[in-house]
Amino acid sequence: MVKKLPQYDDVQIETTYVFGTPEVLAQNWDAEILVARGMTHDVLKELFPEKHVIRIQLSSFDIFDALVQCRHEHAKKIALCIHNIEINCLKDLEQACGASITIYDVQNEMTTEEAVSKALADGADVFVGAGTMCGICDRMGLKRIHIHTKHDAVEIAMIEALNTARTINLERARADIIRIMLNHSEEGVLAINGQGKIVNINNQAYRVFQLTTVGEVIGQPAEPLVSTVEWKDFLKNNSEKEKILRIKGKDYYVQYKPLNEEELETGALIFIRSTDRIIEEERKIRKGLSEKGLTAKYTFKDILGHSRAIRENIQMAERYSRVNSNVLIVGETGTGKELFAHSIHQASKRSNQPFVALNCAALPENLLESELFGYEAGAFSGAAKGGKVGLFELAHRGTIFLDEIGEIPIILQAKLLRVLQEKEIRRIGSTSVHPIDVRVISATNINIEEKIKEGQFRSDLYYRLNLLDITIPPLRERKEDIQELVDAYLTRFACEMGKSIPKVTPEAARLLTEHSWPGNVRELRNICERLIVLNDTDVIDAELLRQLKIFREDKCSVHAISEEEDPDSVYSRLKPKKKKKDLAEELGVSRTTLWRMAKRQSELEKKRREQQES
Numbered sequence: 001m002v003k004k005l006p007q008y009d010d011v012q013i014e015t016t017y018v019f020g021t022p023e024v025l026a027q028n029w030d031a032e033i034l035v036a037r038g039m040t041h042d043v044l045k046e047l048f049p050e051k052h053v054i055r056i057q058l059s060s061f062d063i064f065d066a067l068v069q070c071r072h073e074h075a076k077k078i079a080l081c082i083h084n085i086e087i088n089c090l091k092d093l094e095q096a097c098g099a100s101i102t103i104y105d106v107q108n109e110m111t112t113e114e115a116v117s118k119a120l121a122d123g124a125d126v127f128v129g130a131g132t133m134c135g136i137c138d139r140m141g142l143k144r145i146h147i148h149t150k151h152d153a154v155e156i157a158m159i160e161a162l163n164t165a166r167t168i169n170l171e172r173a174r175a176d177i178i179r180i181m182l183n184h185s186e187e188g189v190l191a192i193n194g195q196g197k198i199v200n201i202n203n204q205a206y207r208v209f210q211l212t213t214v215g216e217v218i219g220q221p222a223e224p225l226v227s228t229v230e231w232k233d234f235l236k237n238n239s240e241k242e243k244i245l246r247i248k249g250k251d252y253y254v255q256y257k258p259l260n261e262e263e264l265e266t267g268a269l270i271f272i273r274s275t276d277r278i279i280e281e282e283r284k285i286r287k288g289l290s291e292k293g294l295t296a297k298y299t300f301k302d303i304l305g306h307s308r309a310i311r312e313n314i315q316m317a318e319r320y321s322r323v324n325s326n327v328l329i330v331g332e333t334g335t336g337k338e339l340f341a342h343s344i345h346q347a348s349k350r351s352n353q354p355f356v357a358l359n360c361a362a363l364p365e366n367l368l369e370s371e372l373f374g375y376e377a378g379a380f381s382g383a384a385k386g387g388k389v390g391l392f393e394l395a396h397r398g399t400i401f402l403d404e405i406g407e408i409p410i411i412l413q414a415k416l417l418r419v420l421q422e423k424e425i426r427r428i429g430s431t432s433v434h435p436i437d438v439r440v441i442s443a444t445n446i447n448i449e450e451k452i453k454e455g456q457f458r459s460d461l462y463y464r465l466n467l468l469d470i471t472i473p474p475l476r477e478r479k480e481d482i483q484e485l486v487d488a489y490l491t492r493f494a495c496e497m498g499k500s501i502p503k504v505t506p507e508a509a510r511l512l513t514e515h516s517w518p519g520n521v522r523e524l525r526n527i528c529e530r531l532i533v534l535n536d537t538d539v540i541d542a543e544l545l546r547q548l549k550i551f552r553e554d555k556c557s558v559h560a561i562s563e564e565e566d567p568d569s570v571y572s573r574l575k576p577k578k579k580k581k582d583l584a585e586e587l588g589v590s591r592t593t594l595w596r597m598a599k600r601q602s603e604l605e606k607k608r609r610e611q612q613e614s
């Protein structure tokens, strides 16, 4: 009957003939959208306020068509019983029909009956109207003409109904997504209205309150469930609140957020999270961060040594933790500069924020720049698709530790200085800047002042980095720490390896104290580890130190290798055979020092080649 309707797979259309009293119309419709004409439309709308009821509009043409048919009935006086319609051209219509026309306004079945009776008394001989009127006329044996609705009007109403159906379905799909999201949330979520009644609850909250039937609590007061909560005060004050509540024997972290969005009734959302879960998640996050190197591992408690120098350094560093100024830590390799940097961060107000460490000597200039400042997508060929967040951005609100700062290329020094001055960074290839709040702790084992004199380090940057400074003396200058460090490391490694803790004889202790420790604490730590691995007795004596050739690297470690004019160093002899990690251990140096040695080595080789060529 209706042509060219848009097709929707998920919409079902049914047609039915309804006629009669509101009681008849009030049958159980399972349709969500009803399409009807005239009085039927009005009655259905009143009976089903929650449904969409769409009106099929009667057109003047439909009425005209019905009136013209009255000619065939030889009408003299036509009664037009119609609902809520205005006709301006009555005179023309009367002429076209050849009869007088009286309009009777009808609202429902009762008023239609009254109108028909009145029209009859007024002398009407033909009645024109809709289905209800026709039914009454048929009962009374009166001549009547039914106003039929044209296809076009039905089609327009059906299109409106289908569009409404589409909107309903879209809304429903959206609501389904929100429901699924809510139900997949690890948090229990409860929405309460201004009267403290539950208007919505997700699956997780059902579990928390151990409810069994879905919908059991909707419309019920929230009070028995969250009885300990002064939600009334909270609604009154319209402020957020958080509490730890014990619900069904378990602890939950509960947050209340007031809801007074314009279109929503004032109420609140209650979020409920298991405290066990929060702790577990935090642990995972910390683990994730530490795997990425974003957390500090050490505190001042990890720094051993009772020498005056080390104690004074710790005291000073503790004071530095309380402020935000940049710190420069100076000391030979392996003296514990990184340990101090971690500890300062951990004792500072930034301890819950990231600690990001970077060795400036370990990367070539271009990589170092992108590592520090990040880059935009497509900033250069080979750049990662989504761009890259730089370490400064990663360290926002926390601390960045720039080890081997003396090695930073002069071009990057200018950029770093700008970052420290402006407190904002610009990624490579980006036009915009990001404000950052990062504390910089840097470390060096070279004399930066010398580098400044040589024009290789900017003095303005040095003063920015060196607002506070710590100088850690080498181990050979604080021999009183050696015994404590040896005891601590022997104990630690023996426990880790399930061996008994060996006793160090006085002679062995003397040898250990007299050793020059060019690799400082790192070297001492490595030697202690070797002693535990290689020794199966309970004693460490001088003979064992000699047998195990414990100090065999003495002549070959940093000092020996630092003689730049000696390219035939132990480093170059060992290098081809070793992995970087093993080599660093063998030489008793850090991987950075190793990298520096490699760099120096290749510079020397280059120089030698150039000399040979010239």
Ligand SMILES: Nc1ncnc2c1ncn2[C@@H]1O[C@H](COP(=O)(O)OP(=O)(O)OP(=O)(O)O)[C@@H](O)[C@H]1O
Pocket: 302, 303, 304, 305, 310, 331, 332, 333, 334, 335, 336, 337, 338, 339, 340, 403, 443, 445, 521, 522, 525, 589, 590, 592, 593
């Ligand atoms: N005072 C100390 N107490 C305990 N352990 C220490 C101490 N000083 C250094 N160490 C240990 O020695 C090793 C080297 O320390 P760290 O990496 O902090 O030195 P560094 O000065 O930063 O070295 P590099 O300049 O070579 O990077 C680490 O295992 C660290 O835990």
